[in-house]
Amino acid sequence: MWSFSNIANLVHEVLAEHFNPAITLAIEMVIAGVSVIGLFAILGLVLVIMERKVSAWMQIRLGPNRVGPKGMLQSLADTLKLIVKEGMTPNGADKLLFNLAPFIAMIVAMLLMAPIAFAKDLQMWDLNIGILYVSALSSVTVISILMAGWSSNNKFSLLGAMRSGAQIVSYELSAGLSALAIVVLTGSLQISEIITSQANGWWIFKGHIPAIIAFVTFIIAVTAETNRAPFDLAEAESELTAGFHTEYSGMKFALFFLAEYVNVFIMCSIAATLFFGGWMPLHIGNWHKFNHVMDFIPSSIWFFGKTFFLIFVIMWFRWTFPRLRIDQLLDLEWKYLLPITMFNLLLVTAVAILGWHF
């Protein structure tokens, strides 16, 4: 059976035949970079149309249905419109920061793609501190939001940025602690090892109650970290018009918008990796025949299926719940989620030491 590692090796061999090692490495880097940019754009388009269709379905309406078959090309048309739109910079804005902020948001989202295993052997950078890397980089997003809000010279933007600062910094803790629960069970921060440790069952099934608690808190924290409703206080359009990106237009706005969706994708893929085994098919203990049947489904379908299911859940939240207030938001984190995740970490450590998991 062919796999992504075969393809990668083939490409590498072909390149190595014709060029010297340095140029080969350079060309491979360019290929990786282009694929990331391509994936970034495609994910953005797919997620936007998905969000619009999901919301339309929940709101008993049709959603976009004019451009392309069933309106599937609508987000492409929107992107074209945003590209040709004039990107305005307000007079009183800090021009450097104002123009830099959307690019930081985008770069962070792209960097976060590096350690994700999209399928078996399809991973750009399997670094040994994968989870730590994701956790650390995802908090850099807040810098771009703060920059955007501060430099816009708009009070709504500033309020939105301040809210988002308080929010992301606090929910970072819960997200990190929930992810740590699985790290404790696996004993490794490396994404590939976390996935292979689930070869005989996903952690959400193997890890008993602590894993389920960790999953729930992780999803809540991730929704908050990516500024999605019901935690979209940074944008809160009925309160702050558009929050931190009130003054942005054209492609600069689109970059924020895309970065938000790609962040959602990344966070959901991390959740899928930690709790649902990433690309690992559904395996149950030593039911070898069942496991073998499951292996026939390609690993990329397993990965994207799990990730998109989680994305759908997060969209479901958005179109169902009202928004929290800023003090309730912080209460939820500091008074409920953080103690729960900390206690859960203790619990999971006990489970790991005593070997109570499967």
Added chain:
Amino acid sequence: MLNEALKQKVSELLPTTAFDEGGEWLNINIEATDWPAFAQHLRNDGSLFFDYLFCLTCVDWKTHLTMVYHLSSTKHRHNMVIKIKLDRDKPEIETASGIWRTAEFHEREVFEMFGVNFINHPDLRLLILPDGWEGKNPLRKDFEDPVNMIKL
């Protein structure tokens, strides 16, 4: 309380009052100088207890202005209309906003539309009209605006 009883009660309070009983409710005409004390009575007297000022407006009669207060009691469910004649050139009356809070907004509206000056009003500024309309009183009968008004 019925109109007759109200009438008796009011004439006890203010013997100089002129009554006018054409309409549905008791109409009483009083002087602007009597208003503050009389309003306090209307609000605080247990048997009158007019706690709900549901309409406050002004009418331009070309010779004078008339302030019209429609009062109601949520306890006794009786109504009364109070009318106060004001000088058209220098309309001044004590504010009722200390007694009925709703008067604060309604008096600001009357101030800009009719130019009535409410003494001791906490915040007498334009509410509806934009800046630059001070002194022009659109709801007065002699107001002319050649640009925005279409005469039929």
Added chain:
Amino acid sequence: MYRETEILTRANQSTAHESEDSGDLVINVGPQHPATHGVLHLVITLNGETIKNVEPHLGYIHRSIEKMCESLTYRQFIYVTSRMDYLSAHINNQACALCVEKGLQVEVPQRAQVIRVLMAELTRIASHELWWGAMAMDLGAFTPFFHAFRERETINDIMEETCGARLTMNYMVPGGVMMDIHPHFQQRVKDFIQLYRKKIHEYDELVTGNIIFQNRMKGVGILSAEDAISYGCSGPVARGSGASCDTRKYYPYDAYNKVQFDEVLETGGDSFARYLVRVREMQQSINIIEQLIDNIPEGDFQAKTKAVLKLPKGEFYQRAETARGELGVYIISEGGTTPYRIKFRSPGFSNLSVLGHIARGCKIGDLIAMMGTLDLVIPDIDR
């Protein structure tokens, strides 16, 4: 929070019209802002996220309806009033028609009275449906808006069939209604009631019982009964505070004295109480419609009136209960064909005046929720 305030203070220094030392942030909410549902302009003073002061600036959609009416005849001016509180256009028309009838001393036929009440109650439901959706949207939930519109659309279709319009109906005229009801009217109203009874529990499941929603609404924007009366509040805003003020009960007009319904009262005085009052009022309106829909008396739909109406010299005041509260129409006639002066006591104007009082000390998100529960319609406030 303290660090936030410091940073906000720095941002303040760039803007001219703010106090230099207090560290307050002055924000203009509106006139173009998604939460004001129209062109309301609020100047709010903030300390961090906490509101210190709210000051409404009105007049962006002031059309001077009172002045216009002075040059319109008694038949014409009713149509202008549809544009005041456009969500209760029927009830505005009804109040004006009743006031003119009071002056003319015309007896309205029974059939017309019942049709008027039916239309007014349908209007009330439509208005509350829109409020329900818009208020959920203020709180950040978009989906209820579309669900509310599904039912509201049915009412609009019923209106369109009989009145020929969906929003500004102009159906009430002095002496009765403009034309008889459509032959399908009764059946379609019954269908609507069935649909509504099937869907109402969705409202509770989606919004009323939601924990986030309840946390956002309970204990927020508390208005005592005394304050509600003193500020001249009426309608669901006053009834949410326990101040009984239903004009349909205390000063019944048209066929309201022939139907059984309860005045919905809540004692909480907070945003949630105001919310519950409106949701339960829809139920009461359905009850009223159910009592009348099969009992529309036969007869004329309009009393015989002269082509040109002349009111006798005098003053006439008529109250009516719109979806937002008590609407007063005050006509001063000098005996001509046009009113000498006309005053509309709009419920929204008084209800808005309370906003500054209840919003003090709350968060921005609460202010938006409160504006939602006050159910402000800006053309009604500005007139």
